[in-house]
Amino acid sequence: MSGSNKTVRAWQGIYMKDMYTHGGFIEGDIGEYLDFSANIAPFGMPAGVRAAAEAAIAEAERYPDPFCKELIRALSQKTGLCADNIAVGNGACDLIYRTVQACFGICCLCDGGKNKSGISGRKAIIIEPAFSEYERALKLFGVEVIHYHAGSVTKCLSRKGREGIPDRPDLSELSEEIGHDRIGNIGLIFIANPSNPEGRLFDREELVGLAKICGKKGIILVADECFMGFVSDKTQYSLLPLIAKEQESFENVLVIDAFTKLYAMPGLRLGFLAGGSKALIERIDSLRQPWLISTPALKAGIAALELTEEEYRLPLADHLKKQRRIMKEALENLGFEVADGQANYLFFTGGIKDLKERLLKKKILIRDCSDYYGLSKGSYRTAVLTEEKNRRLLEAVSEAVKEV
16 A cells, blocks of 8 residues: 555544544444433324335435425415425535534635635634534635634533633623624624534524624624524524524624424435525525435425424423423533533533443443543443333433442
8 A cells, every 4th residue: 555545544544533422322223222322302203104105215216406495385385484494404514514614615607716605704713612524524625713712601510621621701792702803804703593412592683793793894694503403492592583583684694593403304415594695595506516405305394394393392391391300400410511401411420431342231322421521431321212212211221320
């Protein structure tokens, strides 16, 4: 093997190993484990969604619709947004990477070899702790990343932050810093709402305030709302209704969502992005590959959007609210500090640094959050699943605590 091939192989090994530190992955057969590491809806894929995906196999001998017209039409009806303000993708990750490319990359076909996105800043802010793919996508395009802690409402978030993290400001302080140019050359901000791994919700007024300041400074605000569907009163927190009502006021705002978590279909890969600027949406959409979404994924997505709030999302949110309360109380009684999360997972910390390894021996998988920016060993996230599965997890954690 030549030296260059060895270098490529070595780089690929490091990159691939680092990539799969997310939940829902383990060396070997994950089917042997009770998986609390990936935050998927606890009752599995809805029957109608599964039936639509399975029926679509009969159409697999034909290419899927490259423009996803039927799905975008259904999304438009569901969200109240114009179809031109929506783009679809092969999961949220695809949309994250294409958004960064649209803002910071150079499209030789569209831009004549120059970045014509209109974004002048070459730095980006990530509200931490957060999904690592934001940073990965930004670094891929040579963007300098500023990690920013936005005043955790929980006392359990590790205070042992890394160098460069401000001392726990909230969004109003961030708005002030940007507004007074104390943080300059910013082109984009990533924020997850609810946050991951804490599951906390940001106040919408603060988010709108940040969006307006960003708009004045030419900054794109990207809100990741992939877990918003698990929040009972999501319309009080989501930015989508505001964009639908007055898109001109939110031309610098993008919202990313996915079918992955809420409809338990991570293997089908389907997400969507919405924003106030049709031009920005068109630019992001122009960067996709043709036939990006498979026919089974398209049909599953359309079936998912046909489900009413009353028959699916609201009962699911009620179940999660009840089980979160039970799990939070139980973990606190075992000596852990638990965030008051509002999504389908709980973030907790404690003195047991090897809890994940101890639970693995019991064939239970949770998410070790020590690789999140600013968090350390002893930080964990667990999905909230069915009552029976949650009980088994709590029993296993209790046994692990007694073993220490």
